[in-house]
Amino acid sequence: MLQPIIEIDGVSKSFGALEVLKDLSFNVAPGEKLALIGPSGSGKTTILRILMTLETINGGTIKVDGEQLWHREHEGGLIPADERHLHKMRAKIGMVFQLFNLFPHKTVLENVTLAPILTKGAGREDAKRSAMTLLEMVGMAEKADAKPAQLSGGQKQRVAIARALALQPKIMLFDEVTSALDPELVEEVLNVMRRLAEETDMTMLLVTHEMSFAHDFADRVLFFDGGRIVEEGPPDDIFTQPKEERTQAFLKKIIAAGQRI
Amino acid sequence: MLQPIIEIDGVSKSFGALEVLKDLSFNVAPGEKLALIGPSGSGKTTILRILMTLETINGGTIKVDGEQLWHREHEGGLIPADERHLHKMRAKIGMVFQLFNLFPHKTVLENVTLAPILTKGAGREDAKRSAMTLLEMVGMAEKADAKPAQLSGGQKQRVAIARALALQPKIMLFDEVTSALDPELVEEVLNVMRRLAEETDMTMLLVTHEMSFAHDFADRVLFFDGGRIVEEGPPDDIFTQPKEERTQAFLKKIIAAGQRI
Amino acid sequence: MAQWSGYLELILQGALVTLQLTVLGTVVALIMAFLGGLGRLSRHWWIRWLATGYIEFFRGTSIFVQLFWAYFVLPLFGIPLSPLQAGVLALGLNVGAYGAEVVRGAIQSVPKEQYEACTALNLTGWQRMRHVILPQAFVLMLPTFGNNAIELLKGTAVVSLISLSDMTFQAQVVRAQTGETALPFLTILLLYFVFSTAISTAIRGLERHLARGLDGTRS
Amino acid sequence: SDVRAEGDLERLKEQGFARIAIANEPPWTEVKSDGKVTGAAPEVARAVLKRLGVGDVVASISEYGAMIPGIQAKRFDMVAAGLFIKPERCNAVLFSEPDLCDAESFAVKKGNPLGVKSFEAIAASESAKVGVVGGGTEEKLALGAGVPRERVVVVPDPQSGLKMLQDGRIDVYALPVLSISDLLKKANDPGLEMFAPVENTPIFCAGVAFPKGAGALRDSYDKVLAEMKSSGEFAKIVEPFGYSAEAASLTSREKLCGGPN
Amino acid sequence: MDWDWVFAAEIIPTLLDGVVITIQATLLGSAVAMVVGMFFAILRRSRNVFVSKPVGFFIDFVRGTPLLVQLYFLFYILPDIGILLSPLVAGVIGLGLHYGTYTSEVYRAGIDNVPSGQWEAAKAANLTMPQTWCHVILPQAIPPMIPVLANYIVSMFKETPLLAAITVLELMNQARSLANFHYRYLEPMTLVGVFFLIISVFSVVLLRWLENRFKRVG
């Protein structure tokens, strides 16, 4: 088997007294499309935020692309990573947020070119050209000069995807990227993500409440509850013949709420 | 036939250039339970707000309980009513709002007793006693000393109903009183209103999107579109064999959205 | 050093005057803030004008000019004010003008649904203000009122310039007696800080007391 | 206004005290640490008023410049601060006969490094700065001798002026002899010395100032003052403060005002 | 007492000299306040409590005590420890420090109002801290601050008369000096009031404009 691109090993995380992740371990293979599902508060977002270094961890180790994420090797042991190391590691990872988090004072194009110019020293013209290609791909090229405030939610999210892609990360993290959207706008964003999954060999981690999308999209599904992995497997298994009681109960509730799986 | 308790005659209302009500006329009999239904923006809320004197009218006349609402008779003609006249007329009418509009700085009990004490000069103890009877009726007696912020939406709305009843109005206006509630809380409010409809002979005007409730509750249904009455009749007729095309289309859409009628 | 205790007493006498000015000034400021703030929201244009004129004039000109005017010029028009009266009046009117904008802003930020509920309950305009709008708006006003009170406290130092023997003035006197500058000034700096801390603590306490239940958790 | 003026003394008698303005500039005027008002000028006024039947004086400390406006604004009944009798002041207020006389002096750094002996010398020097008390006689002397405005530093009170001389903010500090000696004694600073009398300046004599229109009161005051001067009581009061009783007798108000007042 | 037009006309040039100093002190004081406020805001956010707590206390202290006394302190006491400031410099530092405590609040609020998602997006875009501040946070935080900061400049302008206490010959001091000299308070004080009123009417207009201009970000 290939060397995993993400190796999570015994990670724990608490907010104050609340233990959100408990001795969590799993790997992700390069190019794998992984869906994280589970009830609210089960820790899905927290994992993605830890991978993006937006939250620290309390215990365990994480390797990304063969290198420690939160630590540096030093005289045989591990010491906490410094900002320089984190900066280097972040270059491998991109993230798309539930609430888009576009920069409101910059145009669509500037949102996409900002990071390449600043962090990769890309030339202004080069950056623009690649940005336009990406905007083309997400169907937002003709809005390049608009400000985020002038866009619909779905359009914003497509720009946010282009922005994350502009750094050419090896791993993309998507945290409920459609849940803040009006129902009629969800599909346009999912379409972009479908194309992305088909056309690139990027590793993708997806947190979602859209079970049917997770089903189509993922190679493998992890079902979380209470900060632990309760069940994992290919989507066909998880969604049609879940083994664990908690998974069954969760899916039942989803179906009762009117979702197709 | 009895003298109508509400006589709306040729009323028109505009917001700026937008004509919201167009030469509208209809009567309401004493004790009648009337449901107003229709698509969004058709002017239903506006009628209730005009009856509650929260909006002025641009033309036509309204009589409530045999007296002009927005005018006073003067030397044979009609002149606009002054605040004193409006104050007198408002005593006949109570209203329950979509967003409850409880007074957040007062307890549940104080919310209910405030108006009787101030406007009817009720004694503090008398007012409390009647308020407790009303809170009993809406099932909120044990929360008498809570502040609104400590209540769920359904509880808030039940208090709001008790508050409106405390002034013993002849007419009660309900404007989508359940549409801001979580689905599981809707029923508790509708139950209170059902009891109210059965046990009192108050005149009630109800704006709602809950077709099945309108069906059970109302003696007569008015279907509005574009500021006019398109069709009216007993609920059985309107909901099961609507004559007008627009009514049919509206009900079809409602059913498609999953509502029972 | 024995003498110093006498001087300290002098400064404490000044502190008393400073407190007196602060309390009386705050009372005047509160009254003016409500008059001005409600006046700006009046239905009558002339009341609105009057209130706006008051607010803009007193916020527009400096407290110093107002103080010197009250002290030296008003007597020429037959309104002789004692230094204390002039100080209280100038400080109260000045801070009241700032407070009026706070009152107006707070009243306007009470949602319009609250007004509508009052109409539906047939409350009169005054009842609505007194029982529904002001109690809610007051909580919003408090923090800024606290800041205004501290501004007023600091403003009292300026009245030493019209020879009212407040704390700053007494520090000057002590300085003239002893030739010692650092000690009296450091003493009064400390006293002012104690006063302003007392004000902000009191306001925070009041705020907590009034806000109780407004954002309470559901039980 | 004369009708009221006749009543001035009666009024003072009735209220039992006179409001006087002082400057807190020893030995002219001084507030002790226990708040007691003393100094040569208030002591003289106190003794005279006692004989007139007015029990005591109540003093407010004021800038020199604010004293005459203060009298005009009826803030004080009189100024007993050692205000020099000068023609332009005689236009604004009524003076008693002279009581305290003193010559002008300079406080300078040890050895008078700039060698200034007159206001003209200050004017002639390139950069010498002279400190004067706001509204005092020295300000007019300095400006009159041609010292430019920027080099006449108006100090807010006597003590501040001395501090500024010590700190080198001013080069010369001009005040009457007795004031400077008192300040120097208190400061006990071997780096400072006094130069007196200042060349080209007369001996100045001060009197008590009354509002215009209080002529009757002033005349009664003068009468008692004259009696005290001849009985030697006057000398007993002023000489302990360092003033010469004789100097005051060598001149008169008429001479100092350059005419009747 | 009656208004004397001749006297009023005579003193206007002297008062204008004072206006120049007043404006100078206001502008310099504002510049100090802007910079100092920024430092206060940043230091108070520091994670090191040995920095944030003392700075917080200092800010509360300066805010809670009168500027007049602080000016006395700067002018008359600092020389004892060998720091001799000219009157205008002491005044500008006093104004700047005092108002710096206000502007630091404005900066803090402005920075806090930038949604936390912006910090996170910047991190996800792998920007460094300085890049995040310059390209993401400050461009969003500053525009809404501008009207508030301008408001404080106007307040400062109205407090410059305090500098009279440390012998700065600004407008108010010129007026007092004239009043002392001529024994007339009516005209100088009234004229000063009129000057202040004129300037603040202009500044109200300016402030309204700034509020409209910077109301919307992006």
Ligand SMILES: Nc1ncnc2c1ncn2[C@@H]1O[C@H](COP(=O)(O)OP(=O)(O)OP(=O)(O)O)[C@@H](O)[C@H]1O
């Ligand atoms: N910054 C924080 N401080 C305190 N608790 C937090 C914080 N962030 C998350 N939590 C808590 O951690 C737990 C896990 O949160 P997380 O956001 O990872 O859940 P999730 O699985 O993404 O849920 P959802 O489906 O609702 O987004 C929750 O109980 C949440 O309240």
Ligand SMILES: Nc1ncnc2c1ncn2[C@@H]1O[C@H](COP(=O)(O)OP(=O)(O)OP(=O)(O)O)[C@@H](O)[C@H]1O
């Ligand atoms: N204060 C107002 N100013 C301007 N337009 C208004 C105002 N209030 C209502 N309208 C407009 O009047 C029309 C009728 O509004 P109304 O609220 O009466 O509709 P409705 O039938 O209650 O709709 P809904 O079912 O959405 O509540 C709408 O087009 C609305 O936008």
Ligand SMILES: [Mg+2]
């Ligand atoms: Mg989540």
Ligand SMILES: [Mg+2]
């Ligand atoms: Mg409606």
